[in-house]
Amino acid sequence: MSRTILPGGLQSVSFEAGGERLIEDLTLTFQPGPLSVILGPNGAGKSLTLRLAHGLLRPSSGKVFWTGGPDAIRHQAMVFQRPVLMRRTVAGNIDFGMKLQGWSRQERQRRRERVMTLTGLTHLAQRPARVLSAGEQQRLSLARAWAIRPQVLFLDEPTANLDPTASRAVETIVTAIHESGTKVVMTTHDLGQARRLGEEVFFLHRGKLVERGLAKRFFEQPKTALASAFLRGELIW
């Protein structure tokens, strides 16, 4: 593994689309270590924040920074709310990301078997990806992302479209990825999930960072009125 790209994050980033300011002067830093959860109601800008940090969107002003320079995206991966799978087999999908990293065939094969074991996909290796169930598809997205050993993995509501069993499987894998040393940054609107997985919380509201802190403290004693209202389940949009 090359040198670390952490810490990284956003510095006074704003993002506008269609004349509307969707992210406003947002500054947040991802440090190596804790599993970070970005929390907030619908429309808070959680997904936008991930996309900006990952480099899929360009900020209207401010800057996105990663230690170690501009090709940081090579050391990052992202799993989307709805899995985007290619019209290939499970193995072919996992292979694709590693090929782009320029890995040799043997290297790819070894890594592929490993992540398929870790995500319970081995028996599906030769199945076309797009006939899998929603849960299997999301596990495959995670496997594809994990395969390239990213330093940072962004997860955008990874269980939003899944039933409880499939969600649990995804959470188990996310925990394993985190324990393998990858920095995980995820958005969720599921408070239970945030409590189970989160070690650090960024709480967004209407494109602004309202509060950040260690998860335990945030859930027990939120500092802001907005956060406590959100935790009580009140509608705060």
Place this chain on the structure above:
Amino acid sequence: MNDFGEAFAAAFWLIATLDPDLYEIVLLSLRVSLTAVLLATLLGLPLGAAVALFRFPGRQVAAVLLNALMGLPPVVLGLIVFLLLSRAGPLGVLGLLFTPTAMIIAQTLLVLPIVAALCRQVVEDLWFEYEEQLRSLGCGPGRAIPALLWDGRFSLVTAVLAGFGRASAEVGAVMIVGGNIDHLTRVMTTAIALETSKGDLALALGLGLILLVLSLTVNGTAYLLRGAARASGL
């Protein structure tokens, strides 16, 4: 009506007895059209994918142009190629006019917009679906071309077959640049036109039947392929 029945019987006889004249024409047709489709595919797939994926000035014009050229009348294209290849034309020194090569050139140009335009649509739709994920994996438009052509393979086969359908069915272009010379540049469609006007309905009908079977085979293949693709989930 009787004439018609007799012509049919004679046509079947020509086909069944492997009439050398008839098969010479069929083979030349296949050679010309298959070569043209092969060339048009090799050029058209990357061209269509590039128009779909790269942002350059005039990109939309290129897309509209490709779509418009799909409907270019073969005689008009034949005329243009004729002017280019004729003695006085810019490519006249090559001496290609009235040869199978000239016919291949004309049909390649005829099929190219079809393959490229359909490919552009397929690749653009896939890119719309994949873009974020591919860019997240570090795959920009350039590297996406082979990946998307592979993922669109089943739709693209249909595009290529549509191109073959157009090539094998057209009369105008090959007539003008080939000249319909017996044993040299006579293909199925030009032979049908000629024999019909001469009143030799048997040969015309025989060729017509073969052409129909060919067209059915091509379309049947396209249908089966799409079905197989859907069933396999790829």
